[in-house]
Amino acid sequence: MSDLLKNIIRFALFILVQVFVLNQVPPLHRFVVPYLYYLFILWLPFTLPRVWLSFISFLFGLTLDYFMNTPGLHAAACTLIAYIRPFTINLLISQDGSDKNYPSPSVTSMGFAPYGTYVLILTLFHHGLLIFLEWMSFGSFLFFIGKLLATTGVSLLLIFLTELLFFRKEPFRTNTA
Amino acid sequence: MRNVFLFIRRYFNFLFFLTLEIISLIMLFRYNKFHEAAFASVAGEFTGRIDQKYNNIEYYFKLKGTNEDLVKENLRLRQLLKENYESPVQRNHLFYDTILDDSVKKIQRFLYLEAKVVGSAVSTQTNYLTLHRGSNQQIHPNMGVVGPSGIVGRIISVSQNFSVVMSMLNRHFTVIVKLKNTGERGKVEWDGVSPDYVLLKDIPKSAPLNKGDSILTSETSTLFPPGVLVGTVHEIIEDPSSGFYTARLKTATNFYNIQYVYVTENTQYDEQKALEDSVKKKLNE
Structure with missing residues (x-):
């Protein structure tokens, strides 16, 4: 399956799962909102040009926004993490050219600790902006911090489960041979 | 002029990011007007x-x-059906003023x-x-x-x-x-x-x-x-x-x-x- 087709299917699947499964879960607490959809952006290939990365993420966030009637909210957060994604990868990836040998960020291509840090940083930025925008219209500082921490925890758990359940085989490709 | 183009080319990613971010924030804060009009x-x-x-x-x-x-x-x-209630015997009947048509007629609001x-x-x-x-x-x-x-x-x-x-x-x-x-x-x-x-x-x-x-x-x-x-x-x-x-x-x-x-x-x-x-x-x- 080509990368393009795979990502088109993922685009639709992540939106549908977020809207019709995770958003339908009865809320445990007002701070706990299960977000998983932005994992799509985390999984996009290394080789994608940065302009396309931004644009696809914007479109992806906007699609979710139309399902949730919040135009611009998730789009803003997705564009932000798409912009900082290349910097984070450059910081964390090993310098022997993993980003040339593997197609996309994963535990196999980056190693467990760097990949975990990569997920954590982007999750914090994504939720940070999302909850900050919500906090501006209503809520207190306790709301901001509490929701940021709780939601990040739940998201990390969900991502961890997704990575275990849907293990991505990352073929090692090299052009030295 | 050349420098302007060079600047745009140099920072194209950042400018593109800013544009998208501003578009989303405008959509968010002008929700009703924009939303109604556009999509x-x-x-x-x-x-x-x-x-x-x-x-x-x-x-x-x-x-x-x-x-x-x-x-x-x-x-x-x-x-709430009328049939469930028994009306008390009434000697004094209410009469409506027939000159004013509208006082009897009720308008469904x-x-x-x-x-x-x-x-x-x-x-x-x-x-x-x-x-x-x-x-x-x-x-x-x-x-x-x-x-x-x-x-x-x-x-x-x-x-x-x-x-x-x-x-x-x-x-x-x-x-x-x-x-x-x-x-x-x-x-x-x-x-x-x-x-x-x-x-x-x-x-x-x-x-x-x-x-x-x-x-x-x-x-x-x-x-x-x-x-x-x-x-x-x-x-x-x-x-x-x-x-x-x-x-x-x-x-x-x-x-x-x-x-x-x-x-x-x-x-x-x-x-x-x-x-x-x-x-x-x-x-x-």
């Missing part, structure tokens, strides 16, 4: 259709609860339209419902929405076949209410804490308020017919410094499994709104 109809149709597909399955699992709600509603309405709920959420701070009924079926923004057991929300945007309801569980929603017994007016909002409870405010402490009291929509509300149940008092929050009650209400509507609603149209809404706005304009002059 409401196309996007509403698209997401509505997918919501409807999902609801076809979900509805099956909620049939039992829906049925119970409808039976309860029928029971309540049957209790609120019209009801039924609608199927195809999409709903309770887990965010700004929750919305999607109804399978839109502008082609006489729905327009600023109509009230009530369910079988109580109020639900208000219509905020419509496409041809679908409409979006701001539910009572939305931080931007307020409704004017009254106490069932004494008629003191206050307002109801949602504090975002739990989808089961909303907050009642601005009822003076001179009025009696007890746990379990019913709170109804007020006659001054332009969206909802008067006397529709909003919720019942669950707990009164003590605040000795204020002259007003703050109370937590259990919502009459169960937002988890609502499947059918009635959209209420106030036939005099435009007239009332225009009159009230004209007063405001005069005061500002």
Whole structure:
């Protein structure tokens, strides 16, 4: 399956799962909102040009926004993490050219600790902006911090489960041979 | 000029990011104007259709609860039938002044339209419902929405076949209410804490308020017919410094499994709104 087709299917699947499964879960607490959809952006290939990365993420966030009637909210957060994604990868990836040998960020291509840090940083930025925008219209500082921490925890758990359940085989490709 | 182009080329990624970010923030903060103008109809149709597909399955699992709600509603309405009541013997009959035609004739102020709920959420701070009924079926923004057991929300945007309801569980929603017994007016909002409870405010402490009291929509509300149940008092929050009650209400509507609603149209809404706005304009002059 080509990368393009795979990502088109993922685009639709992540939106549908977020809207019709995770958003339908009865809320445990007002701070706990299960977000998983932005994992799509985390999984996009290394080789994608940065302009396309931004644009696809914007479109992806906007699609979710139309399902949730919040135009611009998730789009803003997705564009932000798409912009900082290349910097984070450059910081964390090993310098022997993993980003040339593997197609996309994963535990196999980056190693467990760097990949975990990569997920954590982007999750914090994504939720940070999302909850900050919500906090501006209503809520207190306790709301901001509490929701940021709780939601990040739940998201990390969900991502961890997704990575275990849907293990991505990352073929090692090299052009030295 | 050349330097400008070089600058743009050098920082194209950053500028592109800024543009997208600004577009999304404009969309967010100018929600109503922009949303109405640009995408409401196309996007509403698209997401509505997918919501409807999902609801076809979900509805099956909620049939039992829906049925119970409808039976309860029928029971309540049957209790109100004229035939159930015996009129006392009356010697003094009322006579209507026949010269004034209109005093006998009643005008229907609120019209009801039924609608199927195809999409709903309770887990965010700004929750919305999607109804399978839109502008082609006489729905327009600023109509009230009530369910079988109580109020639900208000219509905020419509496409041809679908409409979006701001539910009572939305931080931007307020409704004017009254106490069932004494008629003191206050307002109801949602504090975002739990989808089961909303907050009642601005009822003076001179009025009696007890746990379990019913709170109804007020006659001054332009969206909802008067006397529709909003919720019942669950707990009164003590605040000795204020002259007003703050109370937590259990919502009459169960937002988890609502499947059918009635959209209420106030036939005099435009007239009332225009009159009230004209007063405001005069005061500002």
